[in-house]
Amino acid sequence: MEETPVPPYPLTAVVGMDDLVLSLLLSSVAPDIGGVLVRGEKGTAKSTAVRALANLLPSVDVISGCRFGCDPHSPDQDCPDQPHGHEHHARPARLVELPVGATEDRLLGSLDLDRALSAGVRAYEPGLLAAAHRGILYVDEVNLLHDHLVDVLLDAAAMGRVHIERESISITHASRFVLVGTMNPEEGELRPQLLDRFGLTVEVRASRDPDTRAEVVRRRLAFDADPERFVKDWQEAERELAARITSARAHLPAVELPDGVLRQIAAVCAAFDVDGMRADLVVARTARAHAAWSGRTRVTSDDVRVAAMFALPHRRRRDPFDAPGMDENLLDEALRDNLPDDPEPPEIDPDGGPAGGPEGGPDGGPGGQSPTDGQDNPEGTADTAGSGAAPPDSGPEAAAEGQAPAGPSSQEQSRPGRKPQDDQDDQDPNTETPRAPAPAQDPVSATAPFKVRSFKLPGLGKGAAGRRSRALTTSGRTVATRPLDAGSASRQDGSGRVHLPATLTAAAARQHARGREPGGPVLLRRDDIRLGVREGREGNLILFCVDASGSMAAKKRMAAVKGAVLSLLLDAYQRRDRVGLITFRGADAELALPPTGAVEAARMRLDRLPTGGRTPLSAGLRRAWAVIGNERLRDPHRRPLLVLVTDGRHTSGEDPARIAVEFARQGVRSVVVDCERGPVKLGLAGKLAAGLGGELVTLDDLRAESLAGMVRSQVSDRTERRIA
Known part of the structure; x- marks a missing residue:
């Protein structure tokens, strides 16, 4: 019942x-x-x-038998179901829901493979955009929709029409x-x-x-x-x-x-x-x-x-x-x-x-x-x-x-009686004399964000669709085909919908042996089916590990550091990454923001970030290792990128070099942003980057324009040498 x-x-x-x-x-x-x-x-x-x-x-008045809901008083002249009859009827207005995990075929429509292969007819099966014509298209959790579906929605919403060009089918229909x-x-x-x-x-x-x-x-x-x-x-x-x-x-x-x-x-x-x-x-x-x-x-x-x-x-x-x-x-x-x-x-x-x-x-x-x-x-x-x-x-x-307030004003930061946290903790890392914990300084405001260099993970991933690193995805351009086998349905290897030309090509050489009659339907077997392997871009886990110790505040670097992290957060938002934020200061590290897609929340945590105290660099790395491990259990296909923002000093805890080796051994991609400035530099961040097996950049090197300037400079030098 x-x-x-x-x-x-x-x-x-x-x-x-x-x-x-x-x-x-x-x-x-x-x-x-x-x-x-x-x-x-x-x-x-x-x-x-x-x-x-x-x-x-x-209710809306539609032409009877039209799968695209044409208005009998103003029918679509390009409707695929033309010619229309004269009968029409009223139907309730439709509310069509687009699931977040829907495929492009489900949204646009696709070739009816059953009729195409059995009767040799190119038949089109309408999608959700056709069903939503003259009604409501509802997308719950629209911010989680895949980028390729967003692009399709943008085109349909702007033009009021849908164009499909695929598998030898050319279809256009109204979709308002x-x-x-x-x-x-x-x-x-x-x-x-x-x-x-x-x-x-x-x-x-x-x-x-x-x-x-x-x-x-x-x-x-x-x-x-x-x-x-x-x-x-x-x-x-x-x-x-x-x-x-x-x-x-x-x-x-x-x-x-x-x-x-x-x-x-x-x-x-x-x-x-x-x-x-x-x-x-x-x-x-x-x-x-x-x-x-x-x-x-x-x-x-x-x-x-x-x-x-x-x-x-x-x-x-x-x-x-x-x-x-x-x-x-x-x-x-x-x-x-x-x-x-x-x-x-x-x-x-x-x-x-x-x-x-x-x-x-x-x-x-x-x-x-x-x-x-x-x-x-x-x-x-x-x-x-x-x-x-x-x-x-x-x-x-x-x-x-309800928004959290931004960092304090410049007057608050420079009010009388305030002194910057000195650097004495970092100057004597081996002393055993117990010290009172250094008071945390008030948060400082970040500098203006800027366009940053693009950091990508090497190789081909299999993560969720995004805009950062190369990956095998269910959307994107077809780079190869592969046979359908028993395990392909459970593997996220970029195999998408059936690739019809490759399938028919594989079956063509076997039609005579299978006894196909001239003009009859194509005789297919399971081993003829080919799936398209598609390459696109994936989103990654960008885990920020930020040094908030006294040395960062003493040299007035935290404003520049926050500006750099803010710029990287903006880049992560544009590339559809998940972001997390770890800070370390005093005696321990704190997960200020668990991995999330809400970069606005990361900005709010960054605004309220206090500074001061010793530098437990090893604790920050340990916490980053634990977070990456937990995220791998939750989403094993999302590859991590560790962004360590530090000057390389450590005055509390174990030697970070031993922990860095584990990151390199497990293949965790890392970028060390060196915050050290001044005429005398110890180069500790460079040694840490070498131990991590990652890339070392300075705050100035993060800017995309600085990278472009380097390229232009090299091109100019080579041109001058050729002329000379």
Whole structure:
């Protein structure tokens, strides 16, 4: 007996996530906004709200028998299922989920091998992008999506079409969808190219109000106890919200965007220094959608404010270390300084409230009231969505308030009475006289990041797709083919989908012996099948081991060291690596950040890094060895790269040379960043790099421009010698 599927949680029953609900509704009213990116901590109803949205969308009219969902009133002239018939029917709007581990074939579609090999027909099997046409494409954990899938999504979202050229098939079809993604920033940031494709972004976090949290738990327990009864209780509220979406869609073409308001939008976008013109377009479309949602026929400054709060925060970020969010004071100032010449007063409905007020939807009804007791939602949206004002304690700007503060200011670092930690501990490594532990100095701010040299691991790896070292992956260019055998399915050796030309070539010479009749289907055997071996790039584990002892602070080097590590972190983010941070000072080493994809978290740990005390270099290496060992058990295919940032001195613990030999023996790739400066250098970091079997670079050598300068210098010298 099959179990009855559990119905989705009603959107109108979601408590305290007003910005999230409003952004989803606005994207439903105007799909050309470009979708929504939902950023937030785990357990904040991100996926619940997105999945609940599908039940509220109006049905779409499609041509019967068309696998690509063509509109009978405006069919796609290049649809692969042409010619179309005259019959059509209505179907519910689709919510198509893209799994993080999906293949490119699953997303784009692929050749129907069964029909191709049995009937000799080139048949195309549509993928998820075809299924999502005129609906919603939902990507949970979108920041963990493989780069090659991100590239496909970028093309489809930009062009509204999908082009497939593979295995002698050339297909193009329409694919216009609302892209909705959810992500937890702790697990890593999103590539800027895909981030900009999302029209709106919203930051969500759990409410700290006990009444709101209690209401969330109360409703969820009621849903889990009897889902059908719970959904039935909210059915009327859901019906009203669905009707309001349909009404707002029909009302949208009549909404006027005055030229004065349009100039205000342009001025606000310019004031926030956003890149390109996409922000202006998204703010204009969102403002019109909000006006239609509120029942107005004319866009006002309140609509522009709501639109800017959703459309601009993620477009202001210049790198992954910039905190998301909006300065509301700056936004209000930009709006006031660029008021339209003839501002329209808000329209009033006959009942005395704003048009499109609390009747239905998150403006006060379904999302904020219980259908049984009529009590107000503790954080209802009656005073936010309909009025055009953002909630005071939620939304994109709220996340910025939770960011850890940066390092102290220069005044704090140079306040009277402070003296730099001297270097006496490092000058007498053999003394046995017990000393009081040196006090830790306040953290210093890092210097500005710069573009760094590219460090790659030698050979071919088998790790997760990334952008650093060469690897055999399931994506990338085909470099060879291999026979299908019993063990290939369990090995990550770069063998991907079936390579049809190589398979048919292997089978061609055996067709006569197998008795194939002229014009008949190709006769295949298992030993004919060939898999494509693909070479691409992998992401690595970049483990930073940073010396934070007194010698680093005494010579005022920590600011430069932090700047160098910050630059390497930015490079790791761009190459899709996992990063970890170990610091050593005093008597021990600390794992400041376990390996993660969230380089922003590493930046925060780096900002708060104190310095001072002795130099337990061996303890740092021991901790790095343990972390690498644990990560190998967790992900044996992700190769590590140890980045040791030190001047090479050690004044506490065993001789680090004996530990370094183990790294070299196990083949752990390492880079030693020599922080020693001054006219007299001991060269201890160079000896350590030799023991590790790694590469030695100075802080200055890390810069990519210094490497380019060296190459140009060598080329110039050779040219001059040839001329001479």
